[in-house]
Amino acid sequence: MNALVFALVFWLGAWALNAALARSRWHATRPVRIFVPVLFGVTLLVLWEGIVRGLDVSPVILPAPSRVAQTFVVSTDTLWLDFRQTVLKGALSGYLIGCIAAFLTAIAIDRSSFLTRGLLPIGNFVAALPIVGIAPILVSWFGFDWHSKAAVVVVMVFFPMLVNTVQGLRETDPMQRDLMRTYAAGYLQTLVKLRLPAAMPFVFNGLKIATTLALIGAIVAEYFGSPIYGMGFRISTGVGSLSIDLVWAEIAVAALAGTVFYGLVAWAERLVTFWHPSQRG
Amino acid sequence: MRNTWPVLVVLGAIAALWYLAVAPMNIRGALDQAERAGAVVAPETPKARQEVSVWRLMIDNPDHIAAGYSLDRPRLPTPVQVGEELWKSTVGMALRGRAMSKRSLIYHGWVTLQATLWGFLLGTAVGILGAVAIVHWRVMDMSLMPWAIISQTVPIVALAPMIIVVSAQIGIEGRAIPKAIISAYLCYFPVLVGMVKGLRAPTVSQIDLLKTYNASALQGFLKLRVPASLPYLFTSLKVGIAAALVGTIVGELPTGAISGLGARILIGDQFGTPLAIWAALVAAAILAGVLVTLLDLLQKITLKRMGFRQ
């Protein structure tokens, strides 16, 4: 019980501190902007630890974060192996192939307004579909190794990326296009100098959506068959063998990888679309 | 409706490609079948055929290509096969008065739909409340927003079994609620992001205008922020319901195996009946299409009645 009380007190204290910081005049400074969410995350962990200890929750149901951390440290080898298999091989390669293919397709169909008009509604529709469902089919097509995982990721990221890119390519305002016409600029020149840069905010929007899809896709696909390593493999078998702490360690890796991945894309976005009002803030 | 014609053409092209792809995808299966039936194929043994590309096989055994279009367990079924299976398990069942039998996709679609709708309601509620909190309190904005993004990087599939166990421990029976929770987990995020954008849509001068009227915070919220956010809300609701459906199906994949479209996909995989998987996939697609279209309609009507220009 003590642990729970401590956690609650910690939570209240941290929240009060955060509230005070947010109201203070330093709220816009960089350290505070980083500190506040971090403290919030720490609070969540403390609360979790407090609940598990205070209420004596069985570790096969919900292990305490401290225990997960221990497992994490002990099994870094396994985690790294799985990370390489699922994130680097499955998710990342699928992500790259899918996004590049969608990007090129978008540019290719963009020349024909007929194709664009035909593909865009379909792309929008497919982007709204529960594509994860095709995982078993692709696993049976492409085998057990990471290729099938990459294939699932390719299909999952393709349509959101396609739709966003096509939208972006149409996003130039008529005045800018007219300007290029008065220069008698060719198709390629207009594409490179006007439409691609103008499309970048949309492209990055697609890239960001795709990051989370990529991880989900790669992990779910491993549920339908995999070699005997990989994050999805470890998670699904971990539940079976009651190594729930290892499962949580994998979840932590996934969340970490996802966050870093997303962060990288967001960082690239800042670099590339520095000129966009949303980035100038 | 100027898009109808191009869409039809593109759909036609996709169907044609699909048909073409069936031949190479199924040639091995067709040859195995033919060999067992006693026909002579080249190369003769399955093991030898493993070493040969599908194109080679198609060239060497042109007579057997057609068989690939009517396999029982095709790697890639034809659209017609999928359509037939879908028809059989939906309308066919309904015609025999067994629309809600366990063998009917209508029943499984209904199960999935229920969980999706509950998840959607829950996710929307959480998303909207979160957005209101974020817009009104800076602490919330600073501490919650980054975690909302991080929450979406957690592989929800991994949590699914645990959510079931934990909810069982709290005394929640059945799979419906855990599925709804998973579905809400994916659904709340787009709603949250859209609503934050929407609630912040009013311009400074609109907010100032209300200040000159000495309007209270509540009045400002109801008369300005809420109506201004509606177009954003609907847009994100459409994304949200699609995400909710994905969540339900993901929730049904590893944890269900009982009922629902996700379970059908899983069972279809387990028993090696690809047609069942495809039919369930198409049913899920139709469900998604219907849900999004309904919301789209609702959006059009509401915004029109509210006077937003189309």
Added chain:
Amino acid sequence: DPVKLQLKWVTQAQFAGYYVAADKGFYEEEGLDVTILPGGPDIAPEQVIAGGGADVIVDWMPAALAARERGLALVNIAQPFKRSGMMLTCWKDTGISKPEDLANHTLGVWFFGNEYPFLSWMSQLGISTDGKSENGVEVLKQGFNVDPLLQRQADCISTMTYNEYWQVIDAGVSPDDLITFKYEDYGVATLEDGLYVLEENLEDPAFVDKMVRFVRASMKGWKWAEENPDEAAMIVLDNDQTGAQTEKHQKRMMGEIAKLTSGSDGTLDPADYERTVRILLAGGSDPVITKEPQGAWTHAITDKALK
């Protein structure tokens, strides 16, 4: 009295006894209100019972003992399955004719608790599972179907005598093209579907009494199912919520299951238990369990139930 039974897998004839007992009113006769919870690929019955989601679970002994070593005190109270139905099914044309030939091939294995017998078998054979080599096999985590074999992504896959093997046959493969290795035949069979409860619950006489009645009714169901396999299969089919099971398949499965349950009255044979433990302890570098389990089974329930 309410009883919640968590199955290890989806509704199928493998669990016919329980469905028969429920359908034929055997549970009712004992004053029990039994809810049967089907399992699924990612439902761990051990976790469900730990979370209080079930009173009793159907589990394989390796998984149960592993859980016990992880601190979840499961106790076997009855063992309706006498024999193991697990086997490895291989293509003959891969040149495999005896277990030693498995080396340098790709094998599909189920995980989720089912891998333990396989791992100890391999370690007995001295074959490593780290990848294809002179002295090692490549292991795939097999999905839930037999496609890996049919599409030759694997040379061998795990099958149950009552289920997956027939899927292979149903796919048009002639039994002559296949070679099978039954775990039972190689002395590496571990005990399959048994009934397990939490140790702490057995201190409660009311619970024990409930279990006694439950086991009695369940075994009655099993015996009925053995005698009336076709009808039992239909009962199972009626209870299948997925609507994916077929009559033909379930009837055949019931026939095979009957072979496994016949010869057991529900009482655990300590010799079988000893063998299972021995196999598991011999799990090579990464044994399933590291020490002899204590108190992992009891005859207390079956003794009362079957008198």
Added chain:
Amino acid sequence: MTETNPVISARNLDLVFQTNDGPVQALKDVALDIEKGDFVSFIGPSGCGKTTFLRVIAALEHPTGGTVTVNGMTPDEARRQRAYGYVFQAAGLFPWRTIARNIKLPLEIMGFSRAEQDERVERVLKLVDLDGFGEKYPWQLSGGMQQRASIARALAFDADILLMDEPFGALDEIVRDHLNEQLLALWERTGKTICFVTHSIPEAVYLSTKIVVMSPRPGRITDVIESPLPKERPLDIRDTPEFLEIAHRVREGLRAGHAYDD
């Protein structure tokens, strides 16, 4: 113009914004009295603090030095008494409300009765020549009509003071002339005190009884010109020598203050 008690009175007004690039002095040492019934125009280069001054009067910004009183109260008190109507550069009508309901917005917030609301909407719509357009949505109206609707909205709750920040900036010259005429007529009819920001010299001269010329960075008043023009002003007045003379003086004032660095 017989009162001696100024409606708005600013003394030594200072306002410094703290920005990321350091402090920006938007207003410096501004002193001004506005009498009841005055039509005061503020003119000056972009960024000189015209908007800021209006916002200070409306209590939307708080001065960092000096004092302002509105009807003898602080701006905040005056705001709470709903002493003024504010008209922004863009019409700023809510697109989801009809014109009538847009005009009702302040009335709802201030708690007028249903009947009173309807009655007032009716009245102000007539005042700005928009009767019959109450049920239209903003986007169904031209820019000029929208701007008139936003003036009607500011008039609806009978504030004594009207603060208008470049209300006609986005309109073309002909429409603008027309609205200027109407605004003058309205001012005469209602006797309100009007503070009016504009960039157009002719507009300022044509409308005002008093023209305040401001200089940029830090925003300061460089000239206050009392107009000798009669209250009755046909559009043609703009071609008279008096008019041109005032316009010239305003332009000179502006030019002087304009450190050319835009």
Added chain:
Amino acid sequence: MTETNPVISARNLDLVFQTNDGPVQALKDVALDIEKGDFVSFIGPSGCGKTTFLRVIAALEHPTGGTVTVNGMTPDEARRQRAYGYVFQAAGLFPWRTIARNIKLPLEIMGFSRAEQDERVERVLKLVDLDGFGEKYPWQLSGGMQQRASIARALAFDADILLMDEPFGALDEIVRDHLNEQLLALWERTGKTICFVTHSIPEAVYLSTKIVVMSPRPGRITDVIESPLPKERPLDIRDTPEFLEIAHRVREGLRAGHAYDD
């Protein structure tokens, strides 16, 4: 103004847009000759077709009737020969390019050499008083500076004809005056032919050698006023009687065409 061969010549020009609500006649029976070195202003109520006319000259729209020639060619041919620079109402700079690279844009497209590009950017930046701002991004500049940059961009490739569509519409009067002066100086220095759309009567009169007054729906030319003002025009010229007289004539022309229905 001694040439007799018009640079731009329109005969019986008709342009009908097909819209969802039926056809809109944007231009009807427009005839106009523009000589080399002319500074022609187009003025008229909103929607009268000024922009459309400029776009026809630039081959961005195609007339549905009549003919236009630019330097004796069709507009399309002239476009391909890069005969004109177009300055839009908004500056329309690409936000991802610095000012210098924005100005380089047409030069890159037209295939000028690296050295030539740099040299020209240097020169036009000076011409519009922006030297030293080349490395800034558009959003780091004020509206007036952006507008000057966009003029620099149009000047960079030395087209003979400059088409300007309300280039100063969004700026305040002082900045506008200043840019007007600079534009006049530039026109004098370079001898370009300029077509200039504006809503401001004083601006039109101040700048032009020829003022084209248009009436709306269908867009038609109602008056073409040759300005008797000298080429040398200090800003004060706007207070002279000649100036006022032309302004008056323009206003009357506008008023006549303005069916008051806003």
